[in-house]
Amino acid sequence: MLKKHIYTFEAMTTPCELILYTENKTMADNAAKAVLQEAKRLERKYNYYDEDSLLSQLNSRSTNVLDRETKEILQRAKQYYKLTNGVFDITVATLKALYTTETTNDALQAKKEQLLHYVGCEHFSIKRDKIYFDNPYTTIDLGGFVKEYAVDRAVSVLKKHKLTSALINYGGDIYALGKKPNDTSFIVGIKDPNNPKEHIKMIPLENQALTTSASYERQYQIEDQVYSHIINTKSKTSSAKSVSVISKSCVESGIYSTALMIDKNITTTNQVLLF
């Protein structure tokens, strides 16, 4: 008889929750501990704001050597950049330093014009185990990638620990491993963007990931104009307030939900829910 065990922790500034079904508590404890360690490892390695992270060292050009994992992540990011017609772009961080509350709109626009030339995944290339930037300004932020990647990594860790039924939820980026012990799917509620605390739709998941992007979650306020945290270099707009994508991997869902938030015309074979 599988029993339900719930674990919560914080990683990547996000509240994380694991619902694990195991025969005994020790098995669940061990699996949860391994998942937490993996999340913390990724947090340290790819933290944009930590000067000691590998990502910061790449951005400061103090190293250009990539380990296997980072190489794969960057290659996938470049691939998604093409698939989303440049909307999902890990180099948009080049503009990130502009978005501070001290900056005026005029100053923002002037600097943005200058730096826009260095935004785009074509400004870096990967050869063997090294990354090469074609200018000193382009920087990479994996913020739109790592949390979802950590969910996918958690799935691998749980599978290694022989778990067959679990729900991983990192701040609304979700993967359902298997079914619940009563042989029903995990049910994930999608929040109604127009009505707090309400679910606009209930989605059954089984070995599937679901993420939702909504532009009003985090905003930068400059003078009286509000900028979404999904910084949009292409000036495209989408009328959707909330986009959910269901796929086989959390990275895939996360990238498409973010990209579709900006441009709803991007094509994908995954299941998409626009609200």
Added chain:
Amino acid sequence: MQLRLSWCTATFLVATAMQAEDYVSVQVLQYNENDNRVSVTAPSIILNKDFGTDYTLNASLVGDAVSGASPTYYDASSGASAYARGDNINVSDVEYGNVHFSEQRVAGSLLFTSRFANRDELRVGANGSSEHDFNSGSGSLEYMHWFDGAKNSTLTLGSSYQYNEITARCVDKTDCDASSGASELKTASAINLQVGISHNINPQSYAEVALFYIADDGYLSDPYLNVVRNNDGTTADIVGEKRPEKRRAYGGVIKYVNAITGNTTLHLSYRYYWDDWGISSHTADSDLYYELGSNWIFKLGLRHYNQSAADFYNGTDSYFSDELYASSDYRLSDFSAWTYKSNVDYTVTKEFSLNLSANYYDQTTGLKATYFMTGFRYNF
């Protein structure tokens, strides 16, 4: 919860000269509704400190734990599993019952009183309240002016501003295993204005009259409450209630206090309230105080409350179609209520006193509640 709004709102009544002294009071409130609905345990501490004769600081801190069951629609055919919003339900299966919840809250307030040379008073207050999905802050400003040197009449002008934040989080996991999507912050504000006069009619009696105006704006719906719409006789939809995002209320209060004998005092008051949601209410309140010797004070009280229903209210056994506003919250219904009150204060020493109150509330909607408060006060 209605409690949290009413408790943390900065309130003010027509002022009388404050009997300022230095004290600490510790109280515990226990509130229980019938049918195992809401249960509240709320310990609080109040500190009052004079700084000379011109300044007084009053600070209070209350923490409460609320648990119980809030009424909602559920599926009677498959047991008591609550319907999620957006569900299309079989009308024959729908029941209205309770779903369990629990909450914790911490609230604090500060009130600073400054007295001028003519003994007019300026009071500045601040309140804050926090729970997992609801934060509230308010500030108040009040000025009391003595009309005459004999200190028989006052004019009081008061104002307060309250700001509430409601955060959307997945708290109810009865419907789903997890929740995905943006957490949206909803806000609401309330402005309260009041003007009042008080007068000592004679050495035995005293009266107050006050008028108030309340302006509520923002998210005024209860995020937990549902209504039934589009009942075609076979199926219907469960959706969230929706109230207007604006409410304007007006009213007045009259209070009369009379010392019937040397040790018996009667307090009478009447309050009229009207708002543009269609609710008007009358509250008649009476308290009789009796001093036994120098150590005991007993109080017996009776309050009657009566209100009309909001224009957009329908009972839970009814349903809505495409009306813009819809609520089945019984607090917006047409009802009346009686409150039976009792209290005893016992002065143990000059510095130390104990108190105990027991109250019973009986509403025509079927809601009944008991609330007890006990504690002590230490003068220093």
